[in-house]
Amino acid sequence: MPDITRDEVRHLADLARxxxxxxxxxxxxxxxSVILESIASIADVAAAxxxxxxxxxxxxxxxxxxxxxxxxxxEQALAGAPAVEDxxxxxxxxxxxxx
Amino acid sequence: xxxxxKTAAELADLLAAGETTSVALTQAYLDRIAEVxxxxxxxxxxxxxxxxxxxxxxxxxxxxxxxxxxxxxxxxAVKDVLATSGLPTTCGSKIxxxxxxxxxxxxxxxxxxxxxxxxxxxxxxxxxxxxxxEHSAYGPTRNPWDTDRIPGGSGGGSAAAxxxxxxxxxxxxxxxxxxxxxxxxxxxxxxxxxxxxISRYGLVAMANSLDQAGPVTRSVLDxxxxxxxxxxxxPKDSTSIDQPLxxxxxxxxQGASGDLTGVRIGVISELRGEGYQPGVxxxxxxxxxxxxxxxxxxVEVSCPSFTHALAAYYLIMPSEASSNLARFDxxxxxxxxxxxxxxxxxxxxxxxxxxxxxxxxEVKRRIILGTYALSSGYYDAYxxxxxxxxxxxxxxxxxxxxxxxxxxSPTAPTTAFKIGEKLDDPLAMYLxxxxxxxxxxxxxxxxxxxxxxxxxxxxxxxxxVLAPALADDRLYRVGAALEALLEKQWGGSLxxxxxxxxx
Numbered sequence: 001m002p003d004i005t006r007d008e009v010r011h012l013a014d015l016a017r018x019x020x021x022x023x024x025x026x027x028x029x030x031x032x033s034v035i036l037e038s039i040a041s042i043a044d045v046a047a048a049x050x051x052x053x054x055x056x057x058x059x060x061x062x063x064x065x066x067x068x069x070x071x072x073x074x075e076q077a078l079a080g081a082p083a084v085e086d087x088x089x090x091x092x093x094x095x096x097x098x099x
Numbered sequence: 100x101x102x103x104x105k106t107a108a109e110l111a112d113l114l115a116a117g118e119t120t121s122v123a124l125t126q127a128y129l130d131r132i133a134e135v136x137x138x139x140x141x142x143x144x145x146x147x148x149x150x151x152x153x154x155x156x157x158x159x160x161x162x163x164x165x166x167x168x169x170x171x172x173x174x175x176a177v178k179d180v181l182a183t184s185g186l187p188t189t190c191g192s193k194i195x196x197x198x199x200x201x202x203x204x205x206x207x208x209x210x211x212x213x214x215x216x217x218x219x220x221x222x223x224x225x226x227x228x229x230x231x232x233e234h235s236a237y238g239p240t241r242n243p244w245d246t247d248r249i250p251g252g253s254g255g256g257s258a259a260a261x262x263x264x265x266x267x268x269x270x271x272x273x274x275x276x277x278x279x280x281x282x283x284x285x286x287x288x289x290x291x292x293x294x295x296x297i298s299r300y301g302l303v304a305m306a307n308s309l310d311q312a313g314p315v316t317r318s319v320l321d322x323x324x325x326x327x328x329x330x331x332x333x334p335k336d337s338t339s340i341d342q343p344l345x346x347x348x349x350x351x352x353q354g355a356s357g358d359l360t361g362v363r364i365g366v367i368s369e370l371r372g373e374g375y376q377p378g379v380x381x382x383x384x385x386x387x388x389x390x391x392x393x394x395x396x397x398v399e400v401s402c403p404s405f406t407h408a409l410a411a412y413y414l415i416m417p418s419e420a421s422s423n424l425a426r427f428d429x430x431x432x433x434x435x436x437x438x439x440x441x442x443x444x445x446x447x448x449x450x451x452x453x454x455x456x457x458x459x460x461e462v463k464r465r466i467i468l469g470t471y472a473l474s475s476g477y478y479d480a481y482x483x484x485x486x487x488x489x490x491x492x493x494x495x496x497x498x499x500x501x502x503x504x505x506x507x508s509p510t511a512p513t514t515a516f517k518i519g520e521k522l523d524d525p526l527a528m529y530l531x532x533x534x535x536x537x538x539x540x541x542x543x544x545x546x547x548x549x550x551x552x553x554x555x556x557x558x559x560x561x562x563x564v565l566a567p568a569l570a571d572d573r574l575y576r577v578g579a580a581l582e583a584l585l586e587k588q589w590g591g592s593l594x595x596x597x598x599x600x601x602x
Contacts, residue, residue, distance in 0.1 A: 009467060016421060016470045017428075018463055019438070019451035028464060031525055035468060038526055039410040042484045045491070052486030053493060055308050055338070056294050056542025057568060062337040076201035082435035091430050092446045 103264040107321040121154035121172030135600040141260040145219035153216035171214030176266035179220040182301035191225040191235040194457030204301020213328045221256030230531035234461045248515040251281030257315040258285040269315040276535025282547035283510035283561020286593045294542035295340040298333030306419035309539040319579040323351040350572035354579030360394035365503030369405040376513045378553025382560040402495035414485035421469025429453035493541045510547040510561030546574040549593040
């Protein structure tokens with residue numbers, strides 16, 4: 001399994017929407033390499049015919065009756081928002097100039 | 100100190116006998132917090148006014164003969180990862196600084212419905228990521244046994260609060276050991292119930308297939324009493340088990356007789372030896388010998404896949420965490436930071452700047468690791484393999500539980516280490532959870548019970564008991580038996596030996 005490079009860490013952070021500066025990349029990239037090295041052994045452990053487990057106990061879909069139940073008011077839902085306008089979440093622009 | 104050194108069960112008896120009131124008790128704990136928490140930092144938020152009002156309501160109910168539960172009036176502390184309506188909930192992160200949830204987690208709603216005054220919110224590693232509580236964005240919690248040392252993590256605040264008598268009861272959460280390992284290193288009792296046994300509604304998710312809330316207490320009976328208050332089916336959590344809990348308090352009372360005749364106990368060969376401190380192994384062996392004297396039949400069991408549990412965990416947990424923490428996007432709640440020098444930034448630029456400023460190093464490490472493990476090209480080699488190892492670990496448990504009713508091991512390989520010692524060495528930090536992680540991967544319940552002090556450093560050692568899924572009652576029977584036998588030797592509880600807290 002490949003070592004993780006500084007550029008890869010930058011790319012992954014970008015995918016995860018975290019802005020990392022150079023100092024942070026210098027700090028985190030070698031640590032991530034050490035962690036990955038230690039877990040690389042897992043590649044050869046399980047045979048191909050072993051089924052994967054995503055949940056320890058069996059999951060079943062859960063439904064409830066389709067009736068109105070009390071829920072948060074708009075004021076409650078907006079209470080923690082960084083910015084609010086006209087009883088809505090106010091967010092920065094989501095499209096660029098070219099769009 | 101006399102009230103404060105009592106178990107929750109004893110306090111409930113005093114309340115019932117009219118020898119104290121919930122207001123007096125709650126005030127005593129608030130005073131204790133005011134006295135020692137500047138040194139320990141177990142709490143991120145203390146709600147004196149709210150707790151006293153709830154205590155007064157409890158006293159009024161008692162006068163009217165309308166008690167809500169056996170623990171009505173006994174105060175409690177709640178880990179800051181559970182949503183509390185009207186009280187700040189930060190998860191130890193700057194990204195949620197000052198956030199006040201508009202609703203209660205089911206665990207919190209059940210505490211309120213059972214009449215337990217909530218003293219405040221306890222410190223934790225950011226988003227429960229850590230084994231020392233040093234990754235809290237608000238500064239570390241200190242271990243009452245030695246304030247230069249860590250109280251374990253991620254629930255170090257809850258464990259330290261119990262050990263220092265700042266609360267008689269607390270709630271923790273355990274994804275890879277965050278209830279049991281702090282229990283071990285602070286000489287307290289911690290229980291991770293069967294996955295699905297306690298609702299996760301309102302528990303801010305790190306790795307939702309592993310996370311489980313549970314009791315943090317002074318005694319095994321207290322844990323059983325609290326488990327019965329918070330446990331059981333919740334329609335708001337689709338993974339909640341739709342069955343009644345086993346009789347936990349009855350199991351703890353049965354165990355306290357100290358008789359384990361006919362109980363088969365399996366010692367897990369893989370969870371000892373290299374990496375385990377000599378004093379930890381010594382106290383563990385002595386405890387096993389005590390259980391044998393109490394009539395238990397002890398066998399050695401092998402769980403060969405456990406040696407890969409840590410690697411599987413450090414793929415599955417970050418993978419789930421990286422997607423769960425995507426919700427912190429600076430749009431609907433929490434921190435919003437605008438990038439420097441960008442005129443009219445886009446939502447995406449704001450999200451990047453916010454997550455850089457709001458998340459600490461360990462959270463960033465895990466999100467990046469999870470993003471890597473889930474990315475195409477690596478998915479099969481990492482995440483897919485880890486899921487298969489998870490199957491192998493469950494099979495190991497099944498085979499072991501065919502030979503034994505419960506399995507035992509040391510809870511943590513070492514006693515509490517020094518603050519700062521492993522802060523920037525993630526791998527060394529992760530090894531603290533080597534014995535607790537298999538239970539989370541398989542969904543089985545586990546308890547940590549104090550096993551004494553390690554001779555070489557005088558610090559607490561934890562003894563872990565694991566049971567099959569849904570058989571949480573066995574933890575309480577065996578845990579209470581060990582506790583009773585050890586306390587007879589010690590002439591009291593281990594916590595009665597905690598030194599007075601000083602700076």
